[in-house]
Amino acid sequence: MSVSSPESSACVPIELGERSYEIRIGPGLLDLASTWQGLPRAATALIVTNDRVGPLYLERLRTQLQPHFGRIDAVVLPDGEQHKSASSLDAVIDHLLASASDRKTVLFALGGGVIGDLAGFAAAIYMRGVPFVQVPTTLLAQVDSSVGGKTAINHPRGKNMVGAFYQPIRVVADLDTLDTLPPRELSAGLAEIIKYGPIADAAFLDWIEHNLDALLDRDKATLAYAVKRSCEIKAWVVGQDERESGLRAILNFGHTFGHAIETGLGYGAWLHGEAVGCGMVLASELSARLGLMPASFVDRMQRLIERARLPVLAPALGLDRYLELMQVDKKNEDGEIRFVVIEGLGKAVMRTASKTLIAETLAAHLDPSPMAVQQTDH
Amino acid sequence: MSVSSPESSACVPIELGERSYEIRIGPGLLDLASTWQGLPRAATALIVTNDRVGPLYLERLRTQLQPHFGRIDAVVLPDGEQHKSASSLDAVIDHLLASASDRKTVLFALGGGVIGDLAGFAAAIYMRGVPFVQVPTTLLAQVDSSVGGKTAINHPRGKNMVGAFYQPIRVVADLDTLDTLPPRELSAGLAEIIKYGPIADAAFLDWIEHNLDALLDRDKATLAYAVKRSCEIKAWVVGQDERESGLRAILNFGHTFGHAIETGLGYGAWLHGEAVGCGMVLASELSARLGLMPASFVDRMQRLIERARLPVLAPALGLDRYLELMQVDKKNEDGEIRFVVIEGLGKAVMRTASKTLIAETLAAHLDPSPMAVQQTDH
Numbered sequence: 001m002s003v004s005s006p007e008s009s010a011c012v013p014i015e016l017g018e019r020s021y022e023i024r025i026g027p028g029l030l031d032l033a034s035t036w037q038g039l040p041r042a043a044t045a046l047i048v049t050n051d052r053v054g055p056l057y058l059e060r061l062r063t064q065l066q067p068h069f070g071r072i073d074a075v076v077l078p079d080g081e082q083h084k085s086a087s088s089l090d091a092v093i094d095h096l097l098a099s100a101s102d103r104k105t106v107l108f109a110l111g112g113g114v115i116g117d118l119a120g121f122a123a124a125i126y127m128r129g130v131p132f133v134q135v136p137t138t139l140l141a142q143v144d145s146s147v148g149g150k151t152a153i154n155h156p157r158g159k160n161m162v163g164a165f166y167q168p169i170r171v172v173a174d175l176d177t178l179d180t181l182p183p184r185e186l187s188a189g190l191a192e193i194i195k196y197g198p199i200a201d202a203a204f205l206d207w208i209e210h211n212l213d214a215l216l217d218r219d220k221a222t223l224a225y226a227v228k229r230s231c232e233i234k235a236w237v238v239g240q241d242e243r244e245s246g247l248r249a250i251l252n253f254g255h256t257f258g259h260a261i262e263t264g265l266g267y268g269a270w271l272h273g274e275a276v277g278c279g280m281v282l283a284s285e286l287s288a289r290l291g292l293m294p295a296s297f298v299d300r301m302q303r304l305i306e307r308a309r310l311p312v313l314a315p316a317l318g319l320d321r322y323l324e325l326m327q328v329d330k331k332n333e334d335g336e337i338r339f340v341v342i343e344g345l346g347k348a349v350m351r352t353a354s355k356t357l358i359a360e361t362l363a364a365h366l367d368p369s370p371m372a373v374q375q376t377d378h
Numbered sequence: 379m380s381v382s383s384p385e386s387s388a389c390v391p392i393e394l395g396e397r398s399y400e401i402r403i404g405p406g407l408l409d410l411a412s413t414w415q416g417l418p419r420a421a422t423a424l425i426v427t428n429d430r431v432g433p434l435y436l437e438r439l440r441t442q443l444q445p446h447f448g449r450i451d452a453v454v455l456p457d458g459e460q461h462k463s464a465s466s467l468d469a470v471i472d473h474l475l476a477s478a479s480d481r482k483t484v485l486f487a488l489g490g491g492v493i494g495d496l497a498g499f500a501a502a503i504y505m506r507g508v509p510f511v512q513v514p515t516t517l518l519a520q521v522d523s524s525v526g527g528k529t530a531i532n533h534p535r536g537k538n539m540v541g542a543f544y545q546p547i548r549v550v551a552d553l554d555t556l557d558t559l560p561p562r563e564l565s566a567g568l569a570e571i572i573k574y575g576p577i578a579d580a581a582f583l584d585w586i587e588h589n590l591d592a593l594l595d596r597d598k599a600t601l602a603y604a605v606k607r608s609c610e611i612k613a614w615v616v617g618q619d620e621r622e623s624g625l626r627a628i629l630n631f632g633h634t635f636g637h638a639i640e641t642g643l644g645y646g647a648w649l650h651g652e653a654v655g656c657g658m659v660l661a662s663e664l665s666a667r668l669g670l671m672p673a674s675f676v677d678r679m680q681r682l683i684e685r686a687r688l689p690v691l692a693p694a695l696g697l698d699r700y701l702e703l704m705q706v707d708k709k710n711e712d713g714e715i716r717f718v719v720i721e722g723l724g725k726a727v728m729r730t731a732s733k734t735l736i737a738e739t740l741a742a743h744l745d746p747s748p749m750a751v752q753q754t755d756h
Contacts, residue, residue: 086468090464093533093539093540094535097533097535097536097539098535121503124542125499125503125540125541125542126539126540127539127540127541128528128529128530128538128541128542128543129542129543150506151506152506155471155475157472157475157476158475160506161471161475161504161505162471162503162504162505163503163505163506164502164503164506164507164542165506165507
């Protein structure tokens with residue numbers, strides 16, 4: 001199969017009534033004057049970024065925004081999930097107030113998911129809401145944070161515990177920013193792209209299998225289609241369930257096992273996308289053991305995830321620890337652990353599973369290495 | 379004119395699509411089982427109140443909620459505007475997390491505007507939004523905070539600088555809770571009720587004039603109609619402008635002068651409603667001086683506001699200080715001070731005014747007492 005779209009640029013309209021916006025996808029968008037036209041005019045703008053992305057792109061973004069705003073400030077936070085915190089949020093709010101930013105001020109989030117979630121939440125609550133533009137610079141943020149309007153900060157007691165549903169007015173996914181992405185983070189982004197195949201679009205799964213090498217080579221046209229199709233599928237799911245009451249849960253395919261692995265190893269040992277990659281292997285195995293999919297589907301998913309340079313063996317945390325970690329998942333009801341499983345290619349459903357079935361599922365993909373828990377270099 | 383409605387209970391439906399809710403108004407609602415039926419079921423509920431209102435009503439509310447929730451906690455904050463702060467918000471969020479409250483937890487705000495704004499904001503951001511019930515116990519909160527979905531906390535740099543638009547799922551305005559309200563706070567609430575006449579409903583202004591004594595006597599049927607009609611008018615205005623871009627500004631009649639007085643005297647010297655009462659006299663005077671209303675309208679407003687036991691003379695802050703204070707109003711554009719003025723009974727418009735005109739307006743209602751600035755006992 002050839003690449004479905006030879007275009008290296010794309011635009012995904014997100015239809016949400018008066019909160020509708022566009023996701024612009026393509027190489028070179030950051031330095032293109034037209035990318036920044038049509039935004040609301042304001043006296044001030046604030047760019048929120050981190051100390052890894054800022055040195056690469058902050059001044060280039062500032063140059064492009066110069067004609068549109070009287071004053072453009074920046075808040076540069078330290079890089080890392082631990083800075084998605086109340087104190088970082090305070091720093092952004094304090095800066096807005098100190099610079100006398102009014103209700104028309106436009107916030108720009110330049111960075112990955114941490115910056116997007118944090119700056120988006122600041123935009124949601126400053127003066128009860130100011131306009132907000134996402135400029136995601138990781139593959140994960142481009143496919144995952146661009147759609148859905150989830151913003152949040154972490155709390156010492158839990159991730160994403162304080163936040164808001166708040167939509168950006170535009171998303172600019174410049175594919176050139178992926179050139180500087182470390183290989184592990186590219187693979188982590190691919191995990192979320194792979195996810196959209198089995199849960200919603202069998203043809204997209206075929207397409208990913210045929211184009212994975214080009215994605216790993218960061219070919220722009222191939223990336224453009226992968227980001228576009230992922231955003232379209234997510235928009236379709238979220239459009240039917242904006243506030244996360246039902247269908248939207250299928251976006252968590254691979255995440256129940258994945259979150260357990262992330263927490264069990266300690267945050268930072270595996271990237272979120274790596275844990276989701278391994279979690280999808282386990283969730284596929286569970287789908288097969290529930291009789292919903294043939295064993296060949298598990299092999300297919302495992303092969304693809306491995307080719308994407310993602311881990312496919314579950315760390316040996318012990319069954320009880322896995323059960324304990326999955327017990328606290330937000331999707332659970334009445335104390336039963338609920339999983340997103342595949343019921344025919346392109347269709348996901350929620351199912352509970354017995355302790356025995358979970359044990360068998362884990363055993364089928366367990367890392368035999370006694371050092372698995374410590375292993376972070378894969 | 380007789381009281382338009384002999385009923386002591388009323389219900390105002392607020393139509394906002396899937397965010398629609400009801401305002402229930404009447405005496406004895408707190409202790410009525412039916413008041414609390416039909417709320418979403420949840421394992422936990424949290425009542426946020428203060429140390430003045432809590433001792434009066436907390437246990438009565440808890441008793442009524444007992445059948446509907448497995449666990450009912452309470453956070454009792456110190457009374458006062460200075461506690462509408464980030465640290466009070468943190469206390470509420472920390473309590474929710476410590477008690478493992480999930481996304482179905484229902485928050486109850488039992489108190490005046492400070493409690494409603496703070497608890498509403500906590501509900502808006504905890505896990506990206508949990509259901510929230512307003513139980514306003516001041517006349518001001520019953521007519522003002524019940525409609526509009528504004529929630530916020532203060533920041534050291536300004537009032538209501540951080541917040542969200544977030545709708546309650548129900549408002550319960552128990553008129554019996556007004557029996558314990560200090561007389562000054564009753565009058566402060568009347569200021570906001572009076573406001574709805576000149577800006578939107580000439581007949582309601584007539585009604586208030588004929589029923590002011592009954593309102594001051596806290597007659598339940600009269601209060602019920604005043605609260606109901608105020609909520610209806612506010613709902614009509616807000617319904618046309620939920621995010622505060624245009625028409626909604628007319629709700630600020632009397633507030634431009636009022637905020638200047640509040641800030642100029644130092645917060646807490648005059649109650650917000652007292653400053654708005656005096657501000658309405660000044661805004662009426664300005665309406666007359668702009669040629670929009672006859673001088674008799676100014677006399678009429680001044681008489682009514684005085685009868686409501688609200689101040690009608692502007693404290694002698696000095697013209698320059700007034701101008702400076704009004705310069706920072708959020709309604710201003712391009713450095714010109716904008717006022718809500720009356721253009722025919724029941725119709726408000728926005729107008730700018732020259733420095734000379736503002737000076738003449740203030741001079742016409744200036745408190746001659748040199749002690750005016752210090753005077754708080756009126």
